[in-house]
Amino acid sequence: MAATLEMTYREALQKSLYEEMDLNADIFMMGEDIGRYEGTFKVTKGFFPKYGHRRVVDTPITEAGFTGMAIGAAMAGLRPVVEFMTMSFAILALDQIINHAAKVHYMTNGVVKCPIVIRGPGGAAKQLSAQHSHSLEGWFAHVPGLKVVAPATCEDAYGMLKSAIRDDNPVIFTENPGLYAMKGSIPDDQSFSVPIGKANILKEGKDISLIGYSRMTQVNLLAAELLEKDGIDAEVVDVRSLLPLDTETIYASVRKTHRSVVVYEDWRSGGFGAEIAARIAEDCFDHLDAPVGRVGGLNVPMPYARNLELQCIPDENDVVAAVRKLG
Amino acid sequence: MAATLEMTYREALQKSLYEEMDLNADIFMMGEDIGRYEGTFKVTKGFFPKYGHRRVVDTPITEAGFTGMAIGAAMAGLRPVVEFMTMSFAILALDQIINHAAKVHYMTNGVVKCPIVIRGPGGAAKQLSAQHSHSLEGWFAHVPGLKVVAPATCEDAYGMLKSAIRDDNPVIFTENPGLYAMKGSIPDDQSFSVPIGKANILKEGKDISLIGYSRMTQVNLLAAELLEKDGIDAEVVDVRSLLPLDTETIYASVRKTHRSVVVYEDWRSGGFGAEIAARIAEDCFDHLDAPVGRVGGLNVPMPYARNLELQCIPDENDVVAAVRKLG
Amino acid sequence: MAKSAVKKSTESPAELEQFYRDMLFIRHFEEKCNVVYRQGKAGGYMHVYIGMEALAVGWMNAIRKGDDYVITAYRDHAHALLLGTDPVKVMAEVMGRKAGTAGGKGGSMHIYDPDNGFYGGWGIVGGHIPLGAGLAFASKYRGDDKVTLNFMGDGAANQGVVFETLNMAGLWDLPCIFIIENNEFAMGTRLEYHAADPELWKRGLPFDIKSVRLDGMDVVQMKKDATEIVEEVRKTGKPYWVEVMTYRYSGHGAADNDRQLYRTKEEEQKAWERDPIGRLEKLLLDRNIMNREKMEAIDAELVDRVEKIYEEADASPFPDLEEVYDNIYSDMDPEKGH
């Protein structure tokens, strides 16, 4: 077992990007203010000085345009890593992502590949208001042709970004602004990577399965501690990959605990948690001692005032309350 | 009870549009080829000659731009009815719809209203391939601030379009290309309208609830006939309105039949049917004798070849099979 | 073509003093916003107008306030204040208070005041441009003679929807004035790095739209040029595309505290020589319209005024938690709870 390195989620992403860019000269980065300005969330800090403007491309504020260009470059065999300043802005590039990147492999019946990674902070940061706080992973996970991942730990940020960059299909890689400064450890092993499509049990438990992804997995870990105090032994299932979705691991956990709550930051109604909950309810029907609980963001455009905003975003107490509700 | 008129779904939409435009001079229509060309699906046939280019505006092919202009006009008090040639093209205008139309009322804390209707054919027509066959209603129904309706009958097409146009909030009105030529009857009463937010039982039954919207409700009616032959008495619940969602009517049906299948044309994974199924499974848990079944479109970019395409779109046999699977 | 010829000023002393007070008030208001942000009493993204005051002052004095339409992006405090929005409400919104223009739901980026003709306050770069044209569309539809001022940044001028809108505005003759506040930077990206041709004023030409580049650091000239254009558009009902050269002395937003990543201290120093307030002060002194003492008195008065505005806003309560569900729809509640 290799030694480990302590670093933040942000640094884990940077390490992954550095190592992949050094390995493969076809990889380049594209995005707004990622070069000279080092990125608004500083994920790309240091890359422009090292790789220059050829491989670290500062773009105009034209999300549809530069995303489409990256897709075309990928069709020609390059391996672009596109950063959205916030994933909310991907809304402007959805046609490029969904109608072009996601479909070209199928529409050419396998002749053209589109190895592109689209990454950036998804979900609410702090008081960015209604237009800058979207969680779009559920929309992407609805689209055949895309892969969608949402790592919750430093190790997965490091290992899954490598897999995403090496993947020959378009991969949506969503980071949560609340995770960037989180510390954790990753194996000191450049050959390490985490496959796309495998969920992960972060804490074993026998009483209930707390199922989530991205930052909500961290919230579930906190909730599990609170539940511990009430003598409830919760299992924390980190979904990690929304498309493909590892139902096997999820179902195994639910069939063991017979209870589950699905937790996601996106608007509760119509978020991807609904799909996960619907599948559990259908495929684990005979194993459920209680309905599949759901905790999602309030169905509200994100308000600016901090006290209102905090209400909208699920936290560990909301999870505990949902668990209690199941009785 | 007023007399009724026989007409197609398309004619019902036209009748509704004519009557509303005659009633209120602030209403105007905007879209690609809706005027001189009469609309690709001919829904706006006859309007240009009658109202002229002031109230029937032919636009360039710039979905984001003209949708945004309609939103601005609505903010100024006009009542635009925007047609998308196919709802698939709404993907190019999503930022305008979701970040602007849907949020302005909240971001101004109620000061600005946005009375706009966005309508057009949603779902697969016939061999339009991957880029022209989207069902987007699930995405829209995920967004607080929007209302989303999907009428399945001529009467609802007529009555719900009136309610949509009279609504002071942005309403997504999705029509299915397969419904335009369908014949039906509507009340011969210009004051008639169908409120947004109420589901409708189209056929009563005691054994199972078939829950769907738009064209899939017609598919469910056919499935109900087939099931009849096997002595299964299905209840057909026409959801009609996705946002707001009339869970009361849906739950009442499920609590009566104890069995349900949710049917939708959109990709199965992550479609709005998942939300409906998740809610039933959670809120009707103690009333279910079987898991909530789901029938959705294949998780495949729509292929061109007719034999492949037909495979992707749910039909009555798929529904019957799903019912049987529940045992 | 690019305008330059500066005409002799004919403004009255009173009007010049008003320009001075307006610019200085905005400057102090924005500086206070920066302090408030640093104190943690405002959050998220907040963008101030320091350095650009002459631009908004010139244009807002060229229209029929409250009647004509105005819309802009997230750098929106100045536009609202000049249109007559209660400064306490603006400050309260910046601080996320119930008394704010949007009850604390919008914040700095989303100030609105339709009663005074102000339609926001938008956060998606370029996204509000078609909305502005839609306001102008409504004017034309109704046959009134309102004019719409549709402001955007130099970075926003690259967004596709802007060109889509220009084409329709030209095609349908909409009384809309598109105004680029060219402060030479899009966040950390210099004009030369985001525009193929930095002369953004040319972009209206292919749509048969009158296009011009103006100086936005001379409030007197700005007001003159703006008045000419506004009156022409009111008469012709046709759109206008205007690039106005200005500069922001502050960071892109309150969270941008490393300006040296994209420009040097020397460059900023040089830019200060163009400071629109200093420039007007010189004019006022040269023409003996105002002396230093008077200026200092006005300055003190405005600093004090802004302080009072802040205190009143700061004394006002945060929104009640239940309000989170209000005004998503005009006629119904959303589903409640997580």
Next chain:
Amino acid sequence: MAKSAVKKSTESPAELEQFYRDMLFIRHFEEKCNVVYRQGKAGGYMHVYIGMEALAVGWMNAIRKGDDYVITAYRDHAHALLLGTDPVKVMAEVMGRKAGTAGGKGGSMHIYDPDNGFYGGWGIVGGHIPLGAGLAFASKYRGDDKVTLNFMGDGAANQGVVFETLNMAGLWDLPCIFIIENNEFAMGTRLEYHAADPELWKRGLPFDIKSVRLDGMDVVQMKKDATEIVEEVRKTGKPYWVEVMTYRYSGHGAADNDRQLYRTKEEEQKAWERDPIGRLEKLLLDRNIMNREKMEAIDAELVDRVEKIYEEADASPFPDLEEVYDNIYSDMDPEKGH
């Protein structure tokens, strides 16, 4: 500026005959597609190139076929055929057969053949334009000297993403030639009703991109102009914006059978006088390069060839049902079943 000066032709008789055969082959192929569609053997949206043949023939003869990149929208049969794609595969795709370029999954709008440099075949108006620039971006990134031909319609030239792409192509010097196939209509909307200024060639100017308007009904001139531009772009590595005037005699798509909604029979008649094939025939006759008999012989030969292509395609099977799940991903299956 708008080009006009027609230079004296220097094409060899052999080359001129090849132009003739190419244009005539496309014409007959497309007419057959219309028949196939009417017979119900093709469905969905299908758009033919009748009237526009000289445009594609001119450009495809100006590039390094198979090496340079070509991308266009849904009106894509001609481009593929001229690049060397097996006509049987194109016809089979139009008919939704397994033997098609995309195994029947794409249909008429989505023909692809990267081995011959053809990258589609796209259905979202304007959506492929940034992709084309991305192909050019790859050339520049790799330092090869490929040129990209990026075709679009006059209606597509209004889409915002086109302008976003022009700005980046100009900003980064991408070897991309943007070519507007201006056939005067966007479906049922006449140029004058969708463009503020019908001179679309001007739209490259604000991005510091060389821009020109050309005649697309004279195959000889088209080939000459195209060659000049392709060679210049190959040398300079800079983008070019080209508007080519042409006309479509057919309906917008095979489903458009009421052209009188947007143009008169007289107008169409007049347009036929510009028919690129008739025009070349006249030249061939005037120069005694070919006589009527020879022309009729070639015509008969090509009609026969197209018939054989159709028969071979029609004899080929439809895709197997299981194939519906193939090639969504390069390395995994989707979830199966409803």
